[in-house]
Amino acid sequence: MKRLALGMVATFFLAACAGGGGGTTNSAGTPKAGGTLKIALESELRTLDPLKSSQRVERQVYYNMYDSLVTIDPSLKIKPGLATAWQYSDSTTLQFTLRQGVKFHDGTDFNGDAVKFNIDRILNAASSPRKSELASVKSVEVKDASTVIFHLKKPDAALLAQLVDRAGMILSPAAIAKGGADFGLNPLGAGTGPFAFVDWKRDDHLTLKKNPSYWISGRPYLDGLIYRPITDSSSALAALRTGDIDVAGTNAIADKDVVSVKSDSSLIYKDAAGLSFGGFEVNNASGVFADKAKRQAVALALDRAQIVKNVFFDIHVLSNGPIPPTSWAYDSSERLYAKPDVAKAKSMASGFSFGMKTPNTPGSIQEATLIKDQLSKADITVNIQVEEFGQVLNDAEAHKFDAALVGWSGRIDPDGNMFGWFHTGGGFNDGQYSNPQVDTLLE
Incomplete structure (x- = not known):
């Protein structure tokens, strides 16, 4: 049995990159019913509740549960999901027609009350990354x-576009209450x-x-899925080759191993464009x-091109x-990042140090080490603080960090890559960036 390695594009916003191309090696056969698929995840999940989720690997699991x-097709066009149709009667009134005959896994009915319950749960939450995604929603009416x-x-x-993701996932009110x-x-x-x-x-x-009883006839083909967190990319690749896992995606396989994977006749490599970015965020408020x-000074001392080449082996590209660059809204004429200029960086500020929260994966540690080396040339000291990825996110969300290596899986509408991160009330604005002019523009 051939096993699958998936390559995804990513982009950095401070040390920025996005990747593409590559193509496909080998081909998959006709789908056959039955069997259990074993999938490697690059980190452990923190929660199976979309209300609280902020990890890409969580979303990877959620879409199967x-x-x-609404959902999207391969060309990123929005198509029906649990809603079969939608229309605006005016600019602030959006009506959804819901799919009938759908049951939750606990046997209860999917209906308008369930939709309202889930959206209200987000709107009324004390805190949730979803709140800023639905900031425009005043209320939901069940007709x-x-x-x-x-x-x-x-x-x-x-x-x-926001409702394609976790903000639009509808869960059983009864199951939530019972849990x-x-x-x-x-x-x-x-x-x-x-x-x-x-x-x-x-x-x-x-x-x-x-x-x-899935509402799409004939699906799924498989009997089950087993996800395994394997944070070490070398171990994930070894497990893929021995058959201990069947699929390794996104960051589970190191970019340095892509050439080897492509040339391995026992593996199938799929390369798909993405809308994500990654890098490190800084705490602007304290x-x-x-x-x-x-x-x-840090921005000027960074050599992002070297990071893309030495850490990501040009699988990703600068953004x-x-x-x-994969987004329709990308403007190549905009140059938000200056070219590296160590002398100018020193003139701005030098002789200071900061801690960098770093996930405990080989790729992240390599990236942090290269950043540390680059900034040292500008007399800036980086203290690398290695933690389990979930803890990095916990610290970032609690604003207990100077800098943190993070990633963002991206959204099909560019607003999803902007509002949550850079609006004062954004659900992912862990760095506490606040600029009234930017808020107005994003709104």
Whole structure:
């Protein structure tokens, strides 16, 4: 059996990159029903509750458990999901027609009440990354079991795109109530997706089983899925080659190994364009980077092209900002990042140090080490602080960091790569960037 390695494009916003091309080696055969697929994840999940999720690997699992109101086709065009149709009666009134006959895994009905429950759950949450994604939504009205109306505070061209992702995932209200405080660890019966949750043993495996009543006829082909967190990319590749896992995607396989994977006749390599970015964010509100001059000095001392070449082996490409070259909104004439200028960096600020929260993966540690070396040339000292990826996110969300290596999986509408990160109230604005002029432009 040939196993699959998936390559995804990424982009950095401070040390920026995006990648593409590559093509496909080998080919997959005709799908056959049955079997259990074993999948490597580059890190452990923190939660199975979309309300609280901020990890790319979580979303990778969610899409097999939960369905969204709308989804996308391979060309990134929005198409029906749990909603079969939608229309604006005016600029602030959006009506959805819901798919009928759909059941949650716990046997309860998917309907308008479930949609309202899930959207209200986001709007009323004390804190959630989803809140800023639905910032334009004032309320949801249930017209009948198969019709809901979103009433908006203001027009929002990006709303449908946000509902493709976790903000639009509809879960069983009964399952959420039954799960209580532990729902994110044990979401039994919560989804409508092709696979249902079975069990999750942290740092070992997460198991899903086939949903025999899935609303798409004939799907899924597989009997089940088993996810395994393998943070060491060399171990993930070895497991792929021995058959201990069947699929390794995104960051599970190191970019340095892509050439080897492509030439391995026992493996299938798929390369797909993405909309993501990655790099490191800084804490603008407190600590060393509250000083704008120090932020500018770091930006000037970074050699992003060297990072792309030495760490990512040119699998990724440089981007000019948080909107990647793969997006329709990308403008190659915009130059947000200056070329490296160590002398100018020293003139801005030097002789200071900061800590960098770094995920405990070989690629992240290599990246942080290269950044440390680059900044040392400008008399800036980087103290690398290696942590499990979930802890890096915890620290970032609590604003307990100077700098943190992070990534963003991207959104099909460029607003999704901007608002959450750079608006004062953005759900992913861990660096606490705040600029009234930027807020106005994003709004």
